[in-house]
Amino acid sequence: xxxxxxxxLKVIDCASFIAAxxxxxxxxxFGAEVVKIEAPGGDPxxxxxRGPGMPVADFDYAWFADNRSKRGICLDLKQDQAREILLKxxxxxxxxxxxxxxxxxxxxxxxxxxxxxxxxxxxxxxxTAYGEEGEEANKTGFDSTALWARSGLMDMIKSSxxxxxxxxxxxxxxxxxxxxLFAGIAMALYKREKTxxxxxxxxxxxxxxxxxxxxxxxxxxxxxEIPVRPHRDNWFNALSNHYQCKDGRWFILALxxxxxxxxxxxxxxNRPDLLEDPRFKTQELRKENARALTKILDDVxxxxxxxxxxxxxxxxxxxxxxVRKTIDIPGDRTFEDAGAVIDAGVSNPVAxxxxxxxxxxxxxxxxxxxxxxxxxxxxxxxxxxGYSADEIANLRNSGALQDx
Numbered sequence: 289x290x291x292x293x294x295x296x297l298k299v300i301d302c303a304s305f306i307a308a309x310x311x312x313x314x315x316x317x318f319g320a321e322v323v324k325i326e327a328p329g330g331d332p333x334x335x336x337x338r339g340p341g342m343p344v345a346d347f348d349y350a351w352f353a354d355n356r357s358k359r360g361i362c363l364d365l366k367q368d369q370a371r372e373i374l375l376k377x378x379x380x381x382x383x384x385x386x387x388x389x390x391x392x393x394x395x396x397x398x399x400x401x402x403x404x405x406x407x408x409x410x411x412x413x414x415x416t417a418y419g420e421e422g423e424e425a426n427k428t429g430f431d432s433t434a435l436w437a438r439s440g441l442m443d444m445i446k447s448s449x450x451x452x453x454x455x456x457x458x459x460x461x462x463x464x465x466x467x468x469l470f471a472g473i474a475m476a477l478y479k480r481e482k483t484x485x486x487x488x489x490x491x492x493x494x495x496x497x498x499x500x501x502x503x504x505x506x507x508x509x510x511x512x513e514i515p516v517r518p519h520r521d522n523w524f525n526a527l528s529n530h531y532q533c534k535d536g537r538w539f540i541l542a543l544x545x546x547x548x549x550x551x552x553x554x555x556x557x558n559r560p561d562l563l564e565d566p567r568f569k570t571q572e573l574r575k576e577n578a579r580a581l582t583k584i585l586d587d588v589x590x591x592x593x594x595x596x597x598x599x600x601x602x603x604x605x606x607x608x609x610x611v612r613k614t615i616d617i618p619g620d621r622t623f624e625d626a627g628a629v630i631d632a633g634v635s636n637p638v639a640x641x642x643x644x645x646x647x648x649x650x651x652x653x654x655x656x657x658x659x660x661x662x663x664x665x666x667x668x669x670x671x672x673x674g675y676s677a678d679e680i681a682n683l684r685n686s687g688a689l690q691d692x
Contacts, residue, residue, distance in 0.1 A: 292319025293651055297477075299383040300325060301358060302374075302398065305333045306459045307431065307493065308387035308415035309354055310466030310644075311473060315383065316357040317644045317653045323377060323669060324358045327365065328690045330662035331355075336458065347637045350458070351659050356641065360660025361669045362690045365396045369688035374398075376673045379406045383473055387415040390426050400488045407486070411476040414490040415469050431461030431493055439497025444504060448519035465496040467645070526574065526581035527553070530611065537594035538611040546571055549606060556604035557588050632656045662692040 297320040301312035309324070309331075316322045324331075336342065337350045363370040378384060384403060386393065393399045400412040414420065417429030418438075429438075436442045436456040446454045472489035479487055498505055504514055523529045527543040527550075543549045550571070554560055562568050562584070567577040574581055589597060594610065601608050612620065618640065623629040630643040633656050641656060666689055670680045683689040 292654060293648065295319035297321070297382045298380055299323070299385065300377055300381050301355075301385050303385050303387040303415065304331045305387070305430070306354055306462035307465040308385050308413070308469060309333075310463055311413060311415070311469040312358065312383075312385050313354060313356065314467070314470040314644050314646065315473070318648075318651065319654050320383075322358040323665075324355060324360045324660060325365075325374070325377075326360060326362050326662055328362060328687075328692075330362070330692065334662075342458075349638070352636070352638070353642050354459075355659035356636075357654060357657040358660055359665040359669060360663060361666050362663030362692065364687055364690060365398070367686065367688040369683055369686055371397065373670070373673065373683070373689070375403075375406045377669075378403050378410065381407065381410060382477075383411045383413060385413040385415070385469070385473075389428055390416075404486060409480060409484065409486045411473060411480065411486055412488045413469055413473050413476075414488065415465070416490065416492045418494045419492045420490055429493060431459065431465065432456050434493035435461035435465065435497035435500070438494055439501045440504065441497060441501050444501065444517060446517075449516045461493060461496065461500075464500070465491060465493055468496055468499075470646075521582060522579055523582060524575065524578055526578045526585055529582055529585075531585060531589040533592060533594040533597055534590055535593040539594065539597070539608055540611060542607045542609070544607065546574075552604045553606055556600050556606055557585075559584075559588065630656070663690055666691060 294315055297315065299312050299315045299320045299322045301309050301322055301324040303309050303312075312320075312322045312324070331351075333354070334348060334351050337345070337348050343349070361373075363373055365371060365374060386398060388396070388398060390399075393402075400410075400414075403412065404410050416425065417434040418424040418427050432442075432455075437453070442453045442456065446452065468491045469489070472491055476487035476489045479485065508514060518524070520530050527541055527546055530538050530540050532538050543553060550563075554563055562581075566573075568574050568581055592600075598608075598610070617623055618629070624640075627643045627647055628645065629640050630653075632638050632641040636656060636658055643653070667680060670683075670689070675683070680689065684691070
């Protein structure tokens with residue numbers, strides 16, 4: 289297949305922070321031309337990496353990952369002249385992405401009905417915290433509040449019933465939500481291919497949170513009582529639990545098909561006596577005595593380092609996985625083999641970056657380009673829109689077009 293699938297498409301990223309902008313990053317990876325519009329001063333996401341408790345680096349790693357391969361223009365959309373520039377961009381665009389709150393969209397005339405006048409074939413992609421309708425539609429939120437906390441996940445994943453709710457890491461819910469919005473855009477592009485019509489597509493943090501928690505949420509919707517998730521020492525199933533090796537590394541067992549794998553497992557740990565123990569002879573008894581079995585397996589797995597257990601368990605066909613520390617992932621070759629970590633190219637401040645998690649056989653993703661500085665491509669974009677040097681200078685003087 290020659291060319292990238294989105295080559296020739298023009299995308300406007302008129303959004304801030306993470307979830308909505310990364311939908312545009314997907315488009316850029318597959319060849320689309322993305323223009324990011326920022327307000328004077330830039331996207332507030334630019335300063336997040338400097339916050340307390342954030343990893344310390346000499347460049348904005350978060351901005352790089354989520355806004356690479358885009359061009360940038362800085363417009364004060366409160367000014368009519370800046371809005372004229374926006375409408376010219378919209379007239380040529382295929383996709384417009386925003387996560388501005390609805391009152392802001394109305395004030396700045398950025399609603400779908402405002403923009404489709406300039407481009408009836410436009411695909412308008414809307415990202416909200418709490419959905420498009422209802423009493424909370426205008427409410428702002430982040431993935432920590434609208435996805436993790438509101439969906440029940442923050443309560444579900446805490447380490448024990450007595451612990452405070454678990455804290456989510458930056459972007460944990462935003463990135464998958466951006467993937468959902470990208471799916472909506474792709475669906476709308478297909479519809480336009482068939483009908484010639486533009487579309488309004490949307491996703492929300494709260495809807496993605498519900499989808500993430502669908503196993504337990506569907507149980508609640510079905511009238512089931514949700515069990516309290518105990519501490520790992522009291523976990524329901526010793527064969528689906530975390531264990532620590534001699535060298536301090538943790539891994540998780542996942543013998544979901546216990547009836548098939550139990551004999552393999554017993555051979556792997558060289559403990560045939562366990563199946564002779566009246567507490568563990570059957571699957572039902574192993575569940576009833578999970579706490580006792582967990583203590584035994586704690587001792588078993590503390591006898592060898594992780595590398596040795598990885599080889600042994602793998603050789604016996606056991607399903608398991610290491611509990612990685614993020615700092616160790618750059619040395620994990622599997623992430624590169626899976627396209628999750630990719631080459632960033634020689635023009636960037638780092639050698640590697642995070643790949644978008646969608647792949648198409650026969651489609652090579654576009655080379656990674658640096659993310660834009662605030663207003664970095666103002667002149668380039670304005671010339672493409674037909675503005676002269678004098679007009680650009682006048683727009684700068686008026687403040688409609690700004691360089692940072």
